[in-house]
Amino acid sequence: MSESAVNRLTPPSLTHLRLERPSEGVALLVLDQPELRNAMSDEMTESWVRAVDHLAGDPTVRVVVVTGEGTAFCSGGNLSWLSSEPDATVDDLRARMLPFYRAWLSIRRLEVPTIAAINGPAIGAGLCLALACDIRYAARGARMGVPFTKLGIHPGMAGTYLLPDTVGPAVARDLFLTGRLVDGDEALGLGLVSRVWAADELRAGVLATAADVAAAAPIATRLTKRALQRGHASIETALEWEGLAQSVTLATADLLEGIRAAQEKRPPVFTGR
Numbered sequence: 001m002s003e004s005a006v007n008r009l010t011p012p013s014l015t016h017l018r019l020e021r022p023s024e025g026v027a028l029l030v031l032d033q034p035e036l037r038n039a040m041s042d043e044m045t046e047s048w049v050r051a052v053d054h055l056a057g058d059p060t061v062r063v064v065v066v067t068g069e070g071t072a073f074c075s076g077g078n079l080s081w082l083s084s085e086p087d088a089t090v091d092d093l094r095a096r097m098l099p100f101y102r103a104w105l106s107i108r109r110l111e112v113p114t115i116a117a118i119n120g121p122a123i124g125a126g127l128c129l130a131l132a133c134d135i136r137y138a139a140r141g142a143r144m145g146v147p148f149t150k151l152g153i154h155p156g157m158a159g160t161y162l163l164p165d166t167v168g169p170a171v172a173r174d175l176f177l178t179g180r181l182v183d184g185d186e187a188l189g190l191g192l193v194s195r196v197w198a199a200d201e202l203r204a205g206v207l208a209t210a211a212d213v214a215a216a217a218p219i220a221t222r223l224t225k226r227a228l229q230r231g232h233a234s235i236e237t238a239l240e241w242e243g244l245a246q247s248v249t250l251a252t253a254d255l256l257e258g259i260r261a262a263q264e265k266r267p268p269v270f271t272g273r
Contacts, residue, residue, distance in 0.1 A: 012054050016044035018069070019051050022207050025062035025214030027055055034070025039078040040125060045103050052106045059272075062214035062221070064110060065206055066133060067117035073142065074126030077156075101125070101157040108132050108229070111222045113213050117206040118142045118184070118193065128157035131166055134225060136192065137206050138184040139199040144192060147179035167191050217254040218272040 011019050016038075018030040029051055031038035038044075055061050068074055077100065085092070104125065107114055116122075116130035118138040127144050130136050138144070146163065148155040155176060164172040167190050175182070184196040197205045213221070223245040232238040249255060253273045261268035 012047075012050040014047040014051060016041055017047040017051060019054070023211045023214070025060065026207065026210045027058075027061045027064045028207070029064060029066045030069050031067070031074055032069045034068070034072065036078065037072035037075035037121065038068040038070070038126070039075045040100075040104065040129075041078050045100060049103050049106060052110065055112075056110055062112055062216075062218050063210045064107070064112060064114045065117055065210050066107070066114065066129070067119050067203060067206070070120070072120040072126075073116070073118045073122040074129055075121060076124030076126040097156060104129055105132050105158060111225065112218075113221060113225055115206060115210055115213075117202055118144065119199065119202055123181075124148060124151075125157045125159075128159045128162055131159070131162035132157075134229075135194055137195045137197065137202065137209070138187055138193040139202045140184040140196045141199060142184045142187075143181045144183075144187050145179065145181035146176055147181070149177070150179040215267065215270070217249070217252070217258060217268075217270045219252055219254060220249045223248065 016031070016033040018028075018032050020028040020030065022028050029048075031044065033039065033041060033044060040048075055064055088096075107129075113135065114133040115135045115137065116133040118130055118136060120139065120142050122130050122142065122144045124146060127146055130144075146155055146159055148159070160172075160176070163175065167175075171190050171192075174180075182190065182192070184193065187193045188196050227238075227241055227245060230241075232241065254268075254270045257270060258268045
């Protein structure tokens with residue numbers, strides 16, 4: 001194996017963040033600062049960027065799960081630094097916040113599916129992190145919300161794009177302008193999450209689902225994620241994309257394996273070729 005390949009597969013050094021590989025093709029990112037309800041510290045942010053870069057370069061990764069250690073998913077950005085910089089100008093604040101938000105949103109550039117396992121409170125930027133993932137599952141009692149205005153701050157981390165895109169503009173207005181929190185069951189009804197589990201069953205249930213996603217044909221999965229993420233301006237543009245992407249998958253060895261597996265009534269073994 002070349003030196004570059006070894007470096008690519010060597011896990012990076014991380015602070016307040018853990019990277020685990022619970023099963024083949026599945027990567028688990030655990031926000032790990034439970035004493036601060038997994039608030040997004042500077043150290044965690046730097047680790048997040050390193051971890052995403054590492055996962056983006058690892059061809060063995062087929063799905064990424066994000067969750068929190070302890071009783072919280074993520075309480076949002078750690079804004080304690082604001083009190084130490086009371087004279088910061090608008091330009092100073094903007095220069096700090098934009099790189100911070102872009103760092104956390106870097107998960108959206110991963111080509112593989114991403115799943116947020118919301119094990120507890122996901123507040124403000126913490127909920128935006130979950131919204132940046134392709135799929136959201138939650139513990140039944142987990143509380144979620146975007147109470148930015150209750151703190152006297154405008155929403156950030158692309159929340160005003162991500163939340164309406166997920167739940168629709170009417171629900172997004174409700175959640176943003178009231179700042180109210182919802183639990184897992186209400187979030188399910190609003191379309192904010194796709195499924196809820198009992199708290200003690202969430203991680204195992206999500207990892208089992210992730211393993212199922214990882215077992216699907218990786219080329220088809222990545223292209224499908226791309227189609228859903230980019231959206232289409234019309235039916236015609238959708239057909240144009242599908243005509244290309246479907247033809248790509250029809251020319252793969254994975255398609256033949258999928259057909260053989262169905263005929264032989266066995267699970268397929270996809271290689272990404």
